[in-house]
Amino acid sequence: MAYPAATNYEIAQVCLLAGKIMLENGGETYRVEDTMTHVAEAFGVPNSHSFVTPTGIIFSIDGPEQTTRLIRISARSTDLRKVTVVNAISRRISQGDLSPKEAYRLLEEIDAAQMRYPAWFQILSAAVASGCFLIMFHGEWPDFFPAFIAGGVGLAFLNYFHRLVPIKFFAEFLASLLIGTMAFLFVKMGFGHALDTIIIGSVMPLVPGLLITNAVRDLMAGHFVSGVSKGAEAFLTAFAIGAGIAFVLSFYNGVGI
Template structure:
């Protein structure tokens, strides 16, 4: 629905903020561009262009009052609830229920809201998931507790290491190194049996599953820059996890670590 009182700058603000929220919280590149395009059309701007990468968004509006803006994406996480809420706001805009000013205020509230789960719930979920992955990979129930503890501790220290060392690669390497060491200690103490199953189950919460999925979907949608860059980021994460585990296995090689 056309909003004649809105300026191109106000419309661009709404589109960029919507795209920023989605991209920072796990949205795919093509979904971000599609949402920004629909919002601009709903506000009476048929000729808009966007270029989205994992680290930035460029948005431009053609016409007498041409507007081009760039926004930097410096932090990315996973909060699909925010992506869903932004989609709901986009649908309300398309139905003509919101003006640019109202939509912008709603998006600011979404952006600043702390909708994530408490840290202790995330750690507990990672610990339970580690134990369940162990069983899924045909591990023994007697190894459930070692995987539970190692997976929860690894996920917990991942956040701590990331705050201590802001380079993601090293935080993931240290977290996987901790998981491998704890798994080895459980086996040495006689409380764990299959070291490989314990390690595999414990590192699963660190695996970048959403990142890999988004990389494939972006590549299939023709967004090669974003797809390749997300794929490279997923590869580095996988390499960091593998390097940490390999360091533990090579350090204790030949000492009966396989139980």
């Protein structure tokens, strides 16, 4: 289907919004750049350039009507469903099924949509995963329920702390501190037995696995700035989790229980 010719500004708008959605919801840097380039080529712009970091996107189109735009990425989370939907729209654009205006409208709907699973489902999933991780790490079945409770409550408070205190890594520290305290109390009351496996299973939903994976994949793709910065963020997140647990273990060993 033939569509009216679009301006470079409209094409840049579509590319930037697609890249923004992917980057904010867990997409790798090289995948974001690749998607933006393919979208621009599908709209008849072969000479486009993009530079993506975890905190911003610069997109430029060469030619008589040269267009260069920058967009700031201030918040990042994990919602791979949005990344998948943006990829589907990118494929439709490549097939000529969408005009720039139609594509931008669909991307705006995706950006505004609350497509993540509801909070109660995330908490329940984290609780079940915590119990399963405990068994996987050779824990005992009587400790399944303590890990179930600590893991679910830990993720619930992590989400709450993220909204309450907009300081990076502080929420992870507080959530892991709470998990360690709950595990300590469970063992002290006789409700749990092995403190170490309960803690390990409960903190697994907090571990920045996607950040670590994306950091490695970006480094392998040659995006060293993004790879190193994501790796540093993953390291600091893991350090915050470990610091909270270390505080509890120090107290646990200090009281000699």
